[in-house]
Amino acid sequence: MDTELKTLCARLLAQRVLPRADPLVRRALMDEAFRAELDERLAGTGLRLVENPYAEHVALALAPEMGEPVFGAGETWQNNTLGLPRDGVALLVVLWALIILPKRERQIARVEAGREGQSDMFGALKPLATGEAVSCGVSEDALYADFGRKLGGRTRFSANLGRLANLGFVTRRNKWIEEGPLLDVLIDYSQLAPRIIEGALSDLLSQRRGQPAEAAAAEPEPTPAGQTEEA
Structure with missing residues (x-):
């Protein structure tokens, strides 16, 4: 086991990310003793294995207690260790919201539908829905039209992408952006999803609901038939 x-x-x-189907990864996810030893070894270097049952890959991330020593090591707090500028991180969050949030909704819907229709005693052990069947992409041109100017313009947008x-x-x-192996595994869905759905998205929807009323109030009242505005 030591060699494995x-x-x-x-x-x-070395590879940063591995598929769940990899034999050693599968063992780490299914063999409790092997996983415990793996976690202990990674913890000794300030790292942890990150995975979730809906993602097709696993990867390494900093252990929670290493956040301040690593990100706060310089004069200012780093927002990441990947060399991404702030507008690059913003673009990453936008892509995550456009690709992973809808995918997760479809995955959860499939799981719930499967549970409702289960008639065998081992149905709960079936794998969760993952893969291209539930994943989606976004148009690069449409993404730039919606967010490009706010993310630094064409040059910065293309460089960060x-x-x-x-x-x-x-x-x-071909101008189409799809999920990569790290998008669903390195961003914590349980933390980011509520912030987007209940925070930014909620504010956006509230603004859109308020726009028609504000627009109607700003429009001049129609002039009765047969009269002119001067009258």
Whole structure:
């Protein structure tokens, strides 16, 4: 087991991300003793394995107690260790909200529908819905039209999108952006989703609901038939 643990740790460090279907990853997710030893070894270096049952990959991240020593090591607090500027992080959050949030809704809906229709005693052990069947992408041109100017303009937008693709958060093909192996696993859904749905998205929807009333109040009242405005 020692050799397998060394191999898995080394591959995670070298490749940054591994598919759940990998034999050693599957063992780490299913073998409690193997996972406990893996967690202990990673914790000794300030790291932890990150995974969720809906994601198709696993990766490494900083242990929670290492946040301040790593991100607060300089004169100012770093927002990431990947070299992303602030507008790059903003673009990453936007892409996560557009791709992962809808995907997760479809995955949860499939799981709930499957539970309602279960008639066998082992139905709960079936794998959760993942993959391209529930994932979606976004148009690069549409994304720029909606957010490009707020994210630094065309040059900054393209540069940051290229960085995200190189890091493995997204893939780009023919002006179409899709989920990369890291997008769903390195961002904590339980923390970010409520902030977007109950925070930013809620504010946006409230603004949109208020716009028609404000617009109607701003419009001049129609002039009765047969009269002119001067009258």
